[in-house]
Amino acid sequence: MDQNELNKLLSKLKLGSIRYFDSLGSTNDEALAWATSGAKDMSLIVADEQTMGRGRYDRPWFTPPGTALAFSLILRPALEERPHLSRLVGLAALSIAQAIQARGLYPEVKWPNDVLLNRRKVAGVLIELVWSGEDVENVVIGVGVNITKRSVPSTDILRFPATSLEDALGKPVERGEILYDILAAFISLRPQLGTDNLIKQWEKVLAYQGRQVQVEMGGGQTVTGKVAGLESDGSLKLRDEDGKPVTVRFGDVRLRPFA
Ligand code: ATP
Ligand code: BTN
Numbered sequence: 739m740d741q742n743e744l745n746k747l748l749s750k751l752k753l754g755s756i757r758y759f760d761s762l763g764s765t766n767d768e769a770l771a772w773a774t775s776g777a778k779d780m781s782l783i784v785a786d787e788q789t790m791g792r793g794r795y796d797r798p799w800f801t802p803p804g805t806a807l808a809f810s811l812i813l814r815p816a817l818e819e820r821p822h823l824s825r826l827v828g829l830a831a832l833s834i835a836q837a838i839q840a841r842g843l844y845p846e847v848k849w850p851n852d853v854l855l856n857r858r859k860v861a862g863v864l865i866e867l868v869w870s871g872e873d874v875e876n877v878v879i880g881v882g883v884n885i886t887k888r889s890v891p892s893t894d895i896l897r898f899p900a901t902s903l904e905d906a907l908g909k910p911v912e913r914g915e916i917l918y919d920i921l922a923a924f925i926s927l928r929p930q931l932g933t934d935n936l937i938k939q940w941e942k943v944l945a946y947q948g949r950q951v952q953v954e955m956g957g958g959q960t961v962t963g964k965v966a967g968l969e970s971d972g973s974l975k976l977r978d979e980d981g982k983p984v985t986v987r988f989g990d991v992r993l994r995p996f997a
Contacts, residue, residue, distance in 0.1 A: 739786060739914065747914050751921050754778030754812065761803065763790035766866055766880040769810035773868050773876035779814040780925075784917070791882060793862055794851065795990055798895070799882050805889035805902075806882060807913050811924070813877040822932045823867070823874060824988060825972045827851050828940040829927055830863045830879050835943045836927075837919035843906055846945035848898075849965075849974045850988055853883075854945055857995075858901035860884050881920065885913045897992075934970075941967050946995055951976070956990030 741758040748756060755778060762768055762785040769783045785808050791799035801808045815823060831847045838845040838855065846854045853861035861883040868876035884890055884902035891900060903911045930936045941947075946965045953961045953976070963976030963984050974986040974993075986993075 739784070743914070744784060747918060748782070748921065751918070752780065752925060753921070754781030756782045756784070759783070759785045761785065761787040761789060764788055764792055764880075765808050765810040766792070766864055766878050769812050769878040769880070770866060770868060773812045773878060777812045777876070779812070781812045782809060782921075783812075784809040788882075793864055793882075797897075799862065799864075800889070800891040800895070801882060802888060805886045806884055807917055807920075808880075808882050809917065810878050810880045811921070813879065815874060815877055819931050820874060822971075823877060825931055825936060825940075826877060826879060827863050827865050827988075828968075828972050829931060829936065830865070830881060830924065831861075832936075832940055832943065833920050833923035833927060834861045834863070834881065834883065836923040837916055838903070840919055841903070841907060841911070843903075845943065847940065847943045848945045849968075849986075849993055850972070850991070852898075855901055855903070855906045857945075858899040860901050860903060860906065883913075883916060883920075885911055885916065898994075937968050937970060937972070940972070944968065946993075950996040952994050952996040953986050954992040954994075961986060962996055 744758045765783045765785045787803035788801035788808050791801040793799045827850050831853055834853045835845040848854050851863045852859050864880040866878045867874045886904045887902050890902050950964055963978045966975040966977045976984045978984050
């Protein structure tokens with residue numbers, strides 16, 4: 739992959755500018771800097787390798803060269819999108835899921851930000867906001883997808899089992915094609931950001947529906963219940979053992995199937 743190839747590959751999509759790097763600390767850091775210096779809506783940063791890739795709460799995200807898809811998309815949300823920014827993580831995860839479904843696989847979204855294949859993590863989304871006073875001026879949507887077997891970290895650094903598209907498909911995958919399909923899905927889903935339909939589509943791919951899960955909150959608190967769907971802002975709905983609804987809001991939450 740290089741800058742020219744990427745420009746050509748993505749030329750049919752309505753994107754802002756595109757920047758390619760052989761190696762970066764984190765595409766999200768580069769995107770945050772570019773966003774504050776005036777990047778256009780839908781500008782894109784792609785890196786072959788990340789040396790400081792991160793997930794939520796600065797947890798490391800492994801991106802060795804030549805193995806994975808690592809990119810960040812910069813949005814300048816329109817006024818009508820601003821009340822719905824909490825749904826962007828779902829929009830991004832759904833776009834990844836659709837690109838994977840197109841290859842005959844059955845991805846699931848582990849709320850809030852991970853995409854699973856065969857109950858293992860194959861992709862993750864990291865959303866970061868750039869504020870101007872009270873308003874969100876830019877949103878950076880970071881996406882990491884494990885493409886080849888070598889993109890999967892060793893089990894000692896994993897908090898949750900991982901896989902790659904190559905592992906799941908049993909054959910090599912062209913990462914440019916996956917990038918194209920994720921971006922095309924994102925562009926076509928974006929107008930639905932504020933609609934019930936987005937929540938319905940997100941629910942359809944939600945992992946552990948009707949199953950017992952345990953959610954660990956940042957402060958050490960734990961909630962157990964059955965997955966019952968999503969609230970309209972994208973928060974997770976559970977039912978506890980008495981059938982009482984419990985809402986899990988976004989934050990430092992860690993969801994696990996409860997055996
Ligand atoms: P969890 O994944 O444990 O449910 P989480 O969603 O909060 O928790 P994240 O912050 O989303 O975790 O993701 C970062 C974690 O992902 C790291 O702590 C690491 O265990 C794992 N990880 C790092 N690189 C990869 C990768 N390429 N593929 C899959 N998992 C990875
Ligand atoms: C997660 O599971 O927590 C999300 C992982 C997000 C990784 C992507 S790779 C591209 C972008 N740059 C980063 O440093 N992180 C995101």
